Each structure stands twice: as structure tokens, then as C-alpha cells.
Amino acid sequence: MTSQPRCRLLVRLAAFFTFAVLMSGGTAVFALEALSINPAWVPKNTAPASAVAVIRGIGFDPAATVTFDGVAATVTFIDSRTLSVQVPLSGVGKVARVVVTNPGPVSDDLYPFIYTDKNIYVSSTGSDSNNGSSPASPKRTIRGGVDQASGVTNLVLVTEGRFGDNSVPVPTATVVAGGYNLAFTTRDPDQFVTELDSNKFNFNLRSFGLDAKVVIDGITFMEGFRDGSSGGSVEFVGDQAVLSNSVIVGNQTSSMAGGVYVGFSTAYGGRTSISNNVILGNRSYAGPGGGIVIYPLYTSGNSLEVAISDNYIVGNRSFLSRGGGVAMQTNSFYGYNTLSLKMAGNTIMGNHAKAGAGVDFNLATMTDAVELTFDNNLVADNKATGEGGGLTTAGLGMLRGTLSGSTIASNTAGTGAGAGLTIGPAVSVDPAFMARDLIVWNNISDDSSGPVTAIHSDFGSGGVPGAGNISANPFFVTGLRSRFYLRQNDPNNPASPAIDAGSMGAAPAGNDALTTAADGSPDMGTVDMGMHYAPAPPDSPDPIQVFRVDPPSGDMSGTDWVLIRGKGFDPGARVNFGTPQAVNTIHISHSKILAQPPPRDAIIVDVIVTNPDNSSASVVSGFRYLDNMPPVWQTTSGAQTATSPLDCQRSLIVDWNAATDAMTPPVKYDVHKFLCDPAPAGASPPCLNYLDFIPTAANKVATTSELSYYDTAFSSSGADPKFLYIVRAIDSHNPLNRELNLSKRLGTAGRNTGDTTPPAAVGNTLDVTGGGFIDWAFSRGASSYGLYRRTNAADYANPPAITPFLVLTAANNDLDLDGFVDTQFNDTGVPAVGQCFFYKVTARDVCNIETKNELLP
Numbered sequence: 001m002t003s004q005p006r007c008r009l010l011v012r013l014a015a016f017f018t019f020a021v022l023m024s025g026g027t028a029v030f031a032l033e034a035l036s037i038n039p040a041w042v043p044k045n046t047a048p049a050s051a052v053a054v055i056r057g058i059g060f061d062p063a064a065t066v067t068f069d070g071v072a073a074t075v076t077f078i079d080s081r082t083l084s085v086q087v088p089l090s091g092v093g094k095v096a097r098v099v100v101t102n103p104g105p106v107s108d109d110l111y112p113f114i115y116t117d118k119n120i121y122v123s124s125t126g127s128d129s130n131n132g133s134s135p136a137s138p139k140r141t142i143r144g145g146v147d148q149a150s151g152v153t154n155l156v157l158v159t160e161g162r163f164g165d166n167s168v169p170v171p172t173a174t175v176v177a178g179g180y181n182l183a184f185t186t187r188d189p190d191q192f193v194t195e196l197d198s199n200k201f202n203f204n205l206r207s208f209g210l211d212a213k214v215v216i217d218g219i220t221f222m223e224g225f226r227d228g229s230s231g232g233s234v235e236f237v238g239d240q241a242v243l244s245n246s247v248i249v250g251n252q253t254s255s256m257a258g259g260v261y262v263g264f265s266t267a268y269g270g271r272t273s274i275s276n277n278v279i280l281g282n283r284s285y286a287g288p289g290g291g292i293v294i295y296p297l298y299t300s301g302n303s304l305e306v307a308i309s310d311n312y313i314v315g316n317r318s319f320l321s322r323g324g325g326v327a328m329q330t331n332s333f334y335g336y337n338t339l340s341l342k343m344a345g346n347t348i349m350g351n352h353a354k355a356g357a358g359v360d361f362n363l364a365t366m367t368d369a370v371e372l373t374f375d376n377n378l379v380a381d382n383k384a385t386g387e388g389g390g391l392t393t394a395g396l397g398m399l400r401g402t403l404s405g406s407t408i409a410s411n412t413a414g415t416g417a418g419a420g421l422t423i424g425p426a427v428s429v430d431p432a433f434m435a436r437d438l439i440v441w442n443n444i445s446d447d448s449s450g451p452v453t454a455i456h457s458d459f460g461s462g463g464v465p466g467a468g469n470i471s472a473n474p475f476f477v478t479g480l481r482s483r484f485y486l487r488q489n490d491p492n493n494p495a496s497p498a499i500d501a502g503s504m505g506a507a508p509a510g511n512d513a514l515t516t517a518a519d520g521s522p523d524m525g526t527v528d529m530g531m532h533y534a535p536a537p538p539d540s541p542d543p544i545q546v547f548r549v550d551p552p553s554g555d556m557s558g559t560d561w562v563l564i565r566g567k568g569f570d571p572g573a574r575v576n577f578g579t580p581q582a583v584n585t586i587h588i589s590h591s592k593i594l595a596q597p598p599p600r601d602a603i604i605v606d607v608i609v610t611n612p613d614n615s616s617a618s619v620v621s622g623f624r625y626l627d628n629m630p631p632v633w634q635t636t637s638g639a640q641t642a643t644s645p646l647d648c649q650r651s652l653i654v655d656w657n658a659a660t661d662a663m664t665p666p667v668k669y670d671v672h673k674f675l676c677d678p679a680p681a682g683a684s685p686p687c688l689n690y691l692d693f694i695p696t697a698a699n700k701v702a703t704t705s706e707l708s709y710y711d712t713a714f715s716s717s718g719a720d721p722k723f724l725y726i727v728r729a730i731d732s733h734n735p736l737n738r739e740l741n742l743s744k745r746l747g748t749a750g751r752n753t754g755d756t757t758p759p760a761a762v763g764n765t766l767d768v769t770g771g772g773f774i775d776w777a778f779s780r781g782a783s784s785y786g787l788y789r790r791t792n793a794a795d796y797a798n799p800p801a802i803t804p805f806l807v808l809t810a811a812n813n814d815l816d817l818d819g820f821v822d823t824q825f826n827d828t829g830v831p832a833v834g835q836c837f838f839y840k841v842t843a844r845d846v847c848n849i850e851t852k853n854e855l856l857p
Contacts (some may be wrong), residue, residue, distance in 0.1 A: 030059035030080075030510060033342055033373055034100045034108040035309040036275035037085075040215045040242040041114040041175040043155065044093050048074060048086035055083040055110070056275065056309055058344055058375055058510060061102040068113060069096040079513035081345075093117025093153035095173055095213045111271065112213040112240050114175050116155035120148045124161025125182060135184040142196060142205075143168045146176065157184060158219070160192035166201050166224070169208035170216070176205075178246075179218040189218035189245055190565045190591035191547060200225035204251070206235035211270065215242040221259075222550070224251035228694030228742060230293070231261030232282060238264055241272045247563060248291075249280045250551045254695075254740035256287025256295065256329065258316060263295040264304050264339075271305040278563050278592070279313045281551055285740035288327035288360065290316030290351060295329050296337035296368075304338065310345040312586065312594055315561035317352045319630070320637060320741055322394070323360035324351030324382060330364040330397070337365075342373040347482065347586065350561055350596060351382045356392035356422075358382035358411060363397025363427065372401035376511070378482055378531040381584075383412040389419035389443055393427050400430040403454075405437045405502075405509060407484050407531040409476070412444045419443035420460075437502040437509065439474050439484075439530035456503035458529050472497040474529070479518035480536050480571050480587045486516040486528060502527035536571035539611075540590040544568035546617040549607050553624040556663070558583060558599035562623065564609060569593055572612040577623055578605035600625045630739040631659040631667045631729035638743020639727040644750035645757070645781050648847035650714035652723065652747045653781055658707055659729035659739065667729050668818075670695070670738070671702040671709045676722035676746060686722075686746055693724050693744060703730070703818050708780045710759075712846045714749045722748050758851040759843045766841055772827035779843035779851070784809045784821055786842040786850060791831065793838045799855040807844070 034057040042051045055066065060080050066073045068088050076084040083100070090096070094115050101107040119133075122145035126138030132148050139145045143165045145156040154174040159182050170176055178194025179187050186192070196204045196219055204224040207214045216234070224233035232253035234243060241262075248259045259282035262272045279291045287293070291313045294306050313325045322329070325348040330337045341361075348358050356362070358379040361370050370393075379390045389411030393399050413419035420443035423429065435454035440447045447460040456468035463471025475496040479485035486496035499516070506512040506523040514532035515522055523532060546566040554560030561584075564575065568590060575582040575595040582595035593609065607622035634657075641655045659667045672695040676687035685691075693699075702709055714721060724746050729739040759781030767775045774787070786804035788796070795802055806812075810821045831837050842854040 032060070032100065032102050032106050032108045033058040034098070034110050035307040035342055035344060036244065036273050037098055037110050037113060038244055038276060039217060040112070040244060040273070041116055041155065041177070041217070042087050044090050044115045044117055046087070046089070048088060051087035053085050053087050055085060055098070055100060056081060056345070057100065057108070058373070059102070060100065063103050065101045067099050069094070080507070080510040081513070090115040093151070095153065110273070112215065112242065114153050114173065114213065114215055116175055117152045118150070118154050120145045120154060120156045121184060122156060123159040123182060124163065141165050142176065146170050146174060149174045158194045159184065160194060162195045162197050164197055164199055165204070166198035167203060168196070168205040170205060170212070170214045171208050172212035172214065175215040175217065176219065177217045178220070187218070191567065193220050193548065193565065194218065195220050195222060197222050198224045202226060203231050203235060204233045206231070207237065207239040207241050210238040212239040212241070214239065216244070216246060217242070218245045220247040220249065220550070221251060222249050226253040226255070227740070228254055230256045230263070230287065230295070232258040232284070233260065235261045236263070236272050238270050239272070240270060243272070243274045243277060245276050247278045247280065247550065248282060249278070249563065250282065252283045252740070253287070254285045254742050256284055256321070256327070257289040257293035258282035258284040258291065260292045261289070261295070262293070262306055264297060269304050273307045274311060275307070275309045277311045278588070278594070279311060279316065280561055280563055281315045283317045283319065284321065285319045286321060286742045288318055288322040288329045288362065290318040290324045290353065291326060293323065293327045293329060294339065294341065295331070296339050297331050305340040305342070307342045308346060309343070312588065313346060313348045313351065314594060315350045315559070318354065320354055322353055322356040322362055324353035324357040324384070326359045327356065328361045328370060330362070330368040337368045338371070340371045343377055344373070344375045346377045348377060348379045349381050349482070350559070350584070352559065353384050355384050355386040356388035356394065357384035357413070358390045359392070360388060361393045361399070363393070363395040366396045368397035370397070370399055370401070372399065372403065374401070374403045375405050376532055377406045378484060379406065379408045379411065380482065380484055381410050384414065384417070386414045387417035388422045389413035390421060392418065392422040394422070394424040396426050398428045398430060399423065400433060402434040403438065404434065405511065405527070405530070405532065407439045408443065409439060409441045409484055410443065415445050417445060418448070419445050420447040437527060437529050439498055441474055456501060456529065458498050458501070468501065468503060470497055470501065474498045477518050479533065481533050482586060483584065484531060485518045485533070486530065488517050489519055489521065498529035500526040500528060502529050537590065539570045540568045542568040542590065544609065544611055544615050544617045546607070546609050546619050549619050549622045552622060553626050553628065554597055555628050556600060556602060556625045558597055561594055561596050564593045564595060564607065565591055566609065566617060567591055568611070569609060570611040570613070574610050576608040576610070578603070597623060597625070602626055627663040627731070627733045628737060629663065630737040631661040631731050633657060633659045633729065633739065633741070637739070638741045639725050639745040642723070642725050642745040642747030644748060645759070645845070646750055646752040646755060647845050647849070648751060648753055648755040649712060649716065650720065650749040650751045651846060652711045652749045654709045654711065654725045654727065654745065654747070655780070656707055656727045661731040664731045664733040666705060666732060668703055668705045670700055670728045670730060671704065672699045672726040672728070673701045673711070674699055674724045676724050678722055687724060690724070690744070693726070695726050695728065702820070704820055705818070706778045706820070708778070710781050710783060711749070712783065720748050720750050722746060755847055756849060758849045759845045761851050762841050762843050762854055766839060768839060772829065774825045774827060774839055774841070776823050776841045778823050781845055782843035783846045784844045785823070786844060787825060788840040788842070788855065789827070789829070790838045791835050796838070796840060796855050797857055799852050802855070804842070
């Protein structure tokens with residue numbers, strides 16, 4: 001280092017599909033699928049006239065019958081996707097099976113449906129010293145309520161308000177229902193919002209006990225945070241579970257499933273129904289599934305079924321993995337995982353991931369399979385940095401089933417990576433797999449990749465071969481629930497070529513009660529291609545009110561979404577964030593609107609909802625634009641190496657790559673440390689307690705702005721210990737954003753009692769600015785620095801003859817108070833008139849071995 005003077009930053013769908021349509025007049029020809037019943041519970045002894053439930057599915061016949069544990073219900077046929085039933089009376093609490101039967105007979109069932117026996121009351125004004133047996137003596141916490149569950153079946157009634165519970169275990173035969181007013185006389189989950197807010201301390205709620213039968217209805221789950229494990233908010237494992245009419249917003253996990261985790265394990269099969277929910281703004285980091293993950297693990301021989309229907313899954317993120325909206329992930333250690341997955345009527349929009357941003361199926365072994373029913377879904381505006389922007393199947397294994405009547409549009413993926421419909425080259429596709437009546441359009445970088453065969457579908461990028469296929473602009477227009485309706489009934493412009501271009505009649509396809517037209521006119525005759533929507537409801541009789549905005553903050557780039565709840569939202573209502581209007585608006589109901597804020601600088605704005613008649617309501621200062629994005633590791637993330645420099649005392653050096661943060665730099669790094677219990681030689685993982693290493697405040701040992709951590713905090717006795725490290729990047733925002741990668745590195749803290757090796761050279765980077773401020777480059781493995789100051793540059797020609805002006809340590813030179821010696825120093829000394837100070841800096845390790853070559857001329 002030269003002395004320095006101072007003188008005063010798919011698609012591959014097998015070779016072909018076979019396809020058959022059984023036409024039968026106005027009767028649906030789809031295989032019967034019962035997907036949800038809402039509500040999935042009723043108190044015992046409730047008269048059928050007061051116990052009306054709606055069953056949603058596919059392929060219902062006008063003559064369909066419904067039974068509850070063999071007892072017939074009165075059925076009203078609404079359309080081929082909807083039945084209204086009067087639930088039969090039961091004098092006892094029980095878990096019942098609901099069976100829907102078409103003539104033939106052909107049947108499908110729904111399970112569980114719970115007749116509740118015991119009421120348990122929970123109120124935001126209650127006390128856990130109460131017994132919870134009546135509205136007059138409610139419990140204060142949801143955990144306190146479910147702990148009272150006993151007997152046959154249980155109904156936990158929860159009022160409006162915030163409940164700061166976490167890790168709530170819901171036992172079998174229990175319903176947890178939110179949305180009651182404080183008197184328990186009225187239920188409206190959008191007005192009387194029940195918040196289960198974990199305040200970023202563990203997850204919200206789980207079903208408890210393998211094969212538990214539970215129903216969760218009308219709860220807002222928020223601020224769940226699970227570090228080092230799966231399921232940031234709601235967790236179902238090996239159970240028969242229903243999640244309905246709920247909002248899952250702003251939850252996070254460092255592993256998989258920021259929102260909802262559905263897992264299955266060895267001993268049990270299981271089924272889960274997820275319906276009529278808003279799953280919004282949840283995040284996973286090192287694992288798949290920002291919104292929902294389904295994880296079958298070693299399930300050979302067990303019946304697994306997941307139904308995901310009529311949900312809005314928007315604005316979720318999987319930062320370092322797959323499946324921003326919905327992910328199905330199998331495990332490479334266990335094969336023979338087979339799942340029946342039914343998805344219908346969902347809007348999956350604006351999700352982000354490293355791969356498979358919208359919906360992603362990742363099959364780890366050749367013996368894994370997914371039996372897919374994917375009908376009438378919208379997969380749009382999702383963005384992946386790698387493969388798979390829209391609907392993706394990757395890995396190995398088998399894809400079976402049907403893909404029909406859906407729109408996959410305006411998704412983005414990496415160049416040439418399959419942005420629309422993507423099926424990996426190693427996935428086996430059943431020759432009987434059916435793909436039809438799709439619109440796959442305007443996906444970037446491409447709509448399809450490789451040979452694709454479907455029928456009666458509109459593909460961009462030159463189209464694909466197949467009967468009835470076209471490659472033409474579908475002329476999307478904005479309607480009530482998205483901007484992907486089809487242009488029609490417009491005298492001034494041509495109609496969409498996807499109109500009346502499908503493979504069968506609208507009634508057999510189950511879409512004659514739905515619409516692709518912005519004006520809401522039902523689809524008639526031959527079915528239109530693409531997603532169909534429910535027509536607009538009439539205007540609300542209520543005056544417009546806005547109750548709340550979730551989440552109340554979002555990023556400045558405009559990629560987050562919010563849910564606005566209130567009353568009196570008429571079709572066509574618009575949303576403004578201050579003056580600018582929302583980028584996208586989805587009218588869900590008279591009480592719920594989804595909106596995507598436009599990009600803005602950091603600012604707090606009013607959120608205003610305005611009906612077409614110009615009546616409006618707002619939440620003053622209802623939304624804050626801020627930096628809520630963690631730093632980004634552009635290359636392999638997390639701790640890269642943990643190696644011993646073999647100093648004279650035990651030490652380890654942990655190194656990592658630089659992270660960046662464009663909005664609120666500089667980036668710093670938290671370092672976590674954990675003692676390894678060594679596994680037998682050659683075992684994987686290498687520590688018996690490897691999975692127990694979860695970063696916490698207790699095991700955080702450092703925060704540094706450097707790219708290396710020099711650890712000397714080891715005992716001098718005994719054998720060389722092994723330690724695990726995790727490094728996480730944090731930005732400078734308030735509150736800070738932390739990257740949650742769980743990359744672990746193992747190192748052995750060794751030593752060499754005869755060590756004479758100095759740390760890394762400081763290098764030719766010394767900088768001196770006016771006023772005596774000295775700055776130099778970090779030295780890997782340095783615990784202190786020698787600062788040399790001479791009035792004669794020639795003094796450095798004989799290094800042994802000079803001594804440092806100062807030895808800088810964390811004790812005397814820690815300007816940012818992070819516990820480490822800084823690589824800057826302010827020398828307040830002033831050279832005499834006519835003199836200059838000549839500086840050099842050396843690095844020293846914990847054993848005071850110094851980089852003497854720095855002193856040479």
C-alpha cells in the first residue's frame with residue numbers, strides 16, 4: 001500500500017391430447033366434482049328452513065340429490081356449478097359426510113360438515129378467567145376458547161376485534177367462526193372483522209392432531225411469521241379441513257407457504273377445502289408457495305384431495321423459490337406421492353416468484369403424480385424471474401386430468417422460459433389429459449414453448465396445432481372482476497374471436513349462468529373460450545361506507561394489492577389512492593373490493609371508494625407507500641463458506657456475497673450461530689440438530705456491513721467444535737426489511753498454535769480526505785488495524801524500526817456501534833507548518849499476527 005499524505009452496486013404437453021365430449025342437451029358433461037359447501041357447519045337442532053347452505057362444484061345435474069349422512073336434503077338447482085340446499089335437522093352434534101349424486105348414479109362427497117353441539121364464546125372484551133359458556137362470560141383469546149373444546153362437536157364463536165394469539169391448535173370436531181358483533185347477535189365477517197394477529201410472532205393457527213376434522217370460517221389472519229419452518233399463517237397437516245370466507249393477509253415464512261400450508265404425511269390421507277377466501281400479500285422466502293403450498297410427503301396408498309375454489313389469490317410472493325400464488329411441491333427423499341387437486345373459479349393475479357409465479361406443480365420424483373381438475377380460473381399478471389410465469393409443471397412425475405375454460409394472460413417469465421403455460425421436458429403427460437377452451441395470450445417472454453396440442457383454444461406466439469384452435473387477439477376489455485373479459489356487444493369495434501369458439505355448448509360446459517361480457521350478458525350457444533365470471537349483482541341498498549384497508553401499506557413500485565372492506569360498494573365502483581386511481585380493481589361483493597395501488601413516492605394517502613353515482617367514502621390516511629422489500633442477493637444467497645483460518649486460537653471466518661438494496665441502502669448483515677451436534681460421518685444433514693437451528697435474537701452474534709465475519713468466541717479447551725451459521729441481509733429502512741433466506745453453513749473452529757500467517761492484506765485502497773478522515777478497505781480475518789503516521793515517507797523503508805501510531809480495535813474505533821472495529825478513523829492531529837503526515841494501515845488477527853508487507857514502500 002502506498003502511503004497517503006495529508007498536508008494541512010412451456011409448454012411441452014406430450015405429443016398429443018385425446019379429447020371426448022359427451023353431449024347431452026343442456027346437461028353438463030363434466031365429471032361430477034363437489035368442491036365446497038358454505039357454510040360447512042350448522043348448530044344441531046337447526047330447522048332446515050334456517051339452515052341453508054350453498055354447494056359449489058362442477059357438473060351438477062338439474063336432478064342432483066344431496067344427503068347428509070344418508071339423510072336427504074331439499075335441493076334447489078341453481079346451475080351446473082351451484083346447488084342450494086336446506087340442511088337436514090340433526091338432534092345430535094356430529095361430523096357428517098355430504099354426498100351429491102347425479103342420475104346414473106354418479107356421486108361425489110364433501111367432508112367434513114359439522115353439526116355443532118357445544119358453543120364456546122370468545123370476545124375482544126372478554127377475559128380468559130371466564131368459562132366461555134355464554135355471551136355473558138366470554139373468553140378473551142381464541143386459544144382460550146379452543147382450549148375449552150370437549151365433548152362431541154364444538155363451535156367457537158369469535159367477535160370483532162384484535163386477538164393477539166399465535167400457534168392456536170384447533171382440535172378435531174371444532175368450528176372456529178369469526179365475524180360476530182360484541183353481543184353475538186349478528187354475524188358479518190366484513191363488518192365485524194375478527195383479526196387473528198400474531199404480531200410477527202409465530203404462525204396464526206393450525207389444525208391439531210393428524211386426521212382432525214376442523215372448519216375455519218370468517219377469520220382475518222394477519223402478521224403471522226414463521227421462521228425456519230413452514231406455514232406462515234394457517235397450517236393443515238394430514239387433516240380433513242375447511243378454510244372458508246376468510247382473509248389471509250400479510251403473513252410470512254422463511255420456508256414454504258407464507259399463507260396456507262397443506263401437508264400430508266405417512267400414516268394419513270386427508271382432504272382440504274379452501275374456498276371463498278382472499279389470500280393476499282403473503283410471502284415465502286427459501287421455500288415455495290407465497291400464497292398456498294400443498295406438500296404431499298411419502299403418501300403412497302393414501303387418498304389425498306385438495307379443492308381450491310372461488311378464491312382471490314393476489315399479490316403474494318415467493319422470493320427465492322417457486323409458486324408465488326399456489327405451489328404443489330413433493331419431496332425428493334420420498335416417491336409415490338399422488339394428489340388429486342381441483343381448482344375452479346379462482347382469480348390468481350399479480351403474484352411473484354423466482355419460478356412458477358402463478359400456479360406451480362413441482363414433482364420431485366418419477367413416481368409422483370398430480371390428478372388435476374383445472375377449470376374456469378384466471379391466471380394473470382404474475383411475474384417470475386425464471387421459468388413459468390403463469391401455470392407451470394416442472395420436475396419429474398406424471399400429470400393427469402383436465403385443463404379447461406381458463407385464461408392465462410399477461411404473465412411474465414425470464415427470456416425463453418415459458419411465461420404462459422409451461423410443462424417441463426421431463427414431466428410425463430397422460431395421453432388422456434384434456435386441454436380445451438383456453439385463452440393463453442400476451443405472456444412474456446412466450447405463451448408456449450415446444451410442441452403444444454390442445455383444442456378450441458386461443459394461443460399467441462403463432463398458435464398451436466389442434467382442432468378449433470386460433471391465434472388471434474382476444475380483445476380483452478375491463479369488467480367488474482378483471483380486465484380479461486372479452487369484447488362484444490360493441491357496435492363500434494369487432495367482437496373477440498374467442499366468442500362462441502369453444503368445444504361444446506355453454507350449458508354442458510357449465511358456463512351458461514356465467515359471462516365473458518363486461519355488460520354481464522350470460523354466455524349462450526357455443527361456449528366462449530377462457531375464464532367466465534358471475535354477472536354483476538344489483539346495486540347495494542346500503543349507503544357506501546369504508547371500514548378498513550388491508551394491508552394498510554405497500555411498496556412504492558405498485559406491485560402490492562390491498563383489500564378494502566365496507567358496505568354499499570356498487571358494481572363499477574372505482575378506487576383512488578389520493579388522487580391517482582388504482583391500476584386494477586376487482587369488485588368481489590358489496591362489501592369487498594381488491595385494488596392495486598399505482599406507483600408513488602413514499603407518502604401516506606387517503607383511500608377513496610366512489611360509486612358510479614359519485615357517492616363516496618374513504619379511510620383518511622388509509623395507505624402508506626414505503627419500502628417493504630428486503631435486500632436482494634443477485635447470486636447464491638446466504639452464507640457461502642465457513643472456514644477456519646487456523647490462527648493460534650480457535651477461529652472461523654464466514655464469508656458471503658454482497659446483497660443490494662436500491663431503495664434504502666446501505667445493506668448490513670445479521671449473523672446467527674448455533675452449536676452443531678455432529679451426525680455420524682457421511683450422514684446428511686451433518687448435524688443431528690440441523691433442523692433445530694432457527695435464527696432468533698438469542699443466537700444472533702453480529703450485525704456487520706462487511707462481507708465477512710471473523711469469529712473467535714470459542715472455548716480453548718476440548719476438541720475443535722462444529723458450528724452452523726446463517727447470514728441474513730437487512731436494509732436501512734425503518735422498520736427494517738430482513739431477507740429471510742435459510743442457507744446454513746457448517747464450519748469447524750480449528751487452530752494452529754504455531755500460526756504465523758497474517759490476515760488478508762488491506763490492499764492499495766487507503767484514502768485520506770481533508771480534515772484527517774482516513775478510510776481503508778476491510779481485511780478478511782482482521783480483528784484490529786495498525787495505524788501508522790510518519791512525517792517522513794522514507795521511514796517506511798525499514799519496517800521493524802517503526803511502531804504504530806495507534807492500534808485500532810472495537811474498543812477505541814467503533815463509530816457505528818456494531819461491535820466491530822471500523823475501517824475508518826478521524827485523526828484530529830494537525831501537522832506542523834511545512835510538514836505532512838504519511839499514513840499506512842496494517843491488519844492484525846486475534847493473535848496479533850500483522851500484515852507487515854503493508855509497510856513496505
